[in-house]
Amino acid sequence: MTVRNFSTTKGIIRFEGSDRMIYWRRFAMLLGLAVVIATMGLIRDSGAVIIAAMLVAPLMTPILGTAAAIVTGDISRAVALLVVVWIAALASIGVAWLIVFMTDFPRGVLLPNEVLSRTDPGAEDLVIALAAGLAGAYVQVQKSELSLLPGAAIGVALVPPLATVGILLYFQEFDGAYEAMLLFATNFGAIILSACAVYIATGAGRLLLRSEKRRMRFSMGLAVAVLFLVAIFAQLSTTTYYRYAETRAESALANRIREWAQDVPVEIVRIDVRARERTAEVWAIVDLPVDAALRVASAAEQLPAKLTVTPFRLVARDILGQDYKVTVRYQPRYAWQVDLATDDVAPAPYVDSDHLN
Known part of the structure; x- marks a missing residue:
């Protein structure tokens, strides 16, 4: 990938410009629809409906944009996109909680299996997120492979864990909500790290060679991403150990x-x-x-x-x-x-x- 093409890819994830309100409206609409679909699918215990929410969710774009900003040494853009992602994540949790509240879902019933399945993340979820993040970044760079994008979106479930957090907070299942949030954080960190690797491998490394300041910013951003993922992996390793110990x-x-x-x-x-x-x-x-x-x-x-x-x-x-x-x-x-x-x-x-x- 040439530097020019990489700049074009970077432009896709801009939130500035004359058309920024159009993008914001589209982003908010798709995110809201994805949360509604995911929440209803989780409540109804329907895997097919949850998959539909994965395909609609737009969160992959700003996360890949964060990786692109790190690789180009644009720390201010990376921070701005991180704020966007986490505000969107908190809003998704709030919408899911509100949906369950408005439907007056009974608190005394057993939680659906689709909800419970997202409260036990392990090291294998990190591997899945890394692989799907590689696929998502590759599809963004290679436009000829756009047919692979739905598979990448399904591989990394971003909205369903957030909807699960909202549902579990409604039921006051705080431990389960923490585990579901850990699953989202796992996917988030893994996508950034794997996308950085794809961008560097496909040509963005040339930008880093041009400026010492850019290289320093890239190193700082990548170090933060790696430390975040190491902290997540420590949590997942403990969870995985206990899960296998319990199964045995x-x-x-x-x-x-x-x-x-x-x-x-x-x-x-x-x-x-x-x-x-x-x-x-x-x-x-x-x-x-x-x-x-x-x-x-x-x-x-x-x-x-x-x-x-x-x-x-x-x-x-x-x-x-x-x-x-x-x-x-x-x-x-x-x-x-x-x-x-x-x-x-x-x-x-x-x-x-x-x-x-």
């Missing part, structure tokens, strides 16, 4: 429960391990013996005798350790098997349909 613990505990139950029908419904809080929950359904319906006793006294040989707390402690608190939620179920030829009644067979959420 949940799998190990499920296997240990199956070994502990042996031939007693115990259906594991759900296991949740939270490594940060050192807590765990086990949801299970236990088949009672055939004669349990004829006995008057508490649910605990009606459990199969084999389950009382080894206390469950010892089973959980083998996997999780002594510093965990485990909540067990089990539901007794009457179950039996009838031989239709002889009418003989026997215990029901083992239910092998365990699944983890």
